[in-house]
Amino acid sequence: MAASLITRVNLALQRLDHAIAAFFNKGFPPDGFCIAATNSEVYPQPPSNNITINDIIGDGFLWAVPRNRRTIEKRWKRRFGHPDYVLKILLPRKNLRVCNVCGDDHEVGVLCPTCYKKVIDETKEMQDAIQNELRLSPVEKEVVVLYDGEKNEKPSEYWQGKRVVEMKKSRPAWFSKNLLQQTTQQPATTTDVKPSDLG
């Protein structure tokens, strides 16, 4: 009897102690206060059985999902393409060749871009030299572009009646002098190919 009374008093003191501590913001509130502090906004009620699609997605959206199975052929065709139409996979290039002069790679049937860049730059230099030499005067005579030292190879009478433009540098090794010589041959009438470089 005495032990039960002591236990009851002890329990009552503990509750009072908890209530006082909670009142001064020390420790957790007692169980009674915990239930009282439950807020429906902080702790939303579990959804009821009447769930609609709007309750789940709200303002969001759903991704499209396939409704029918696609065959493996169609899936592979969409992923890798088709060899007769559009092929999406990478294939090795077989139409590349190595330039004999500079060693760069280029497509078959296309001039080597590295070598052709030299021709473009040289042509631009020649055009600038011609423009600086002739200015705005009309071109009434044949214009000959000569490199350093080439004017002395021919007699001065040879250059009579020609507008000579001299470049202030030596001729590049790859720029053949034959390109400037006008041909005297008549156009061929046959399609036979003459052998050349036979020694």
Ligand SMILES: [Zn+2]
């Ligand atoms: Zn090249």
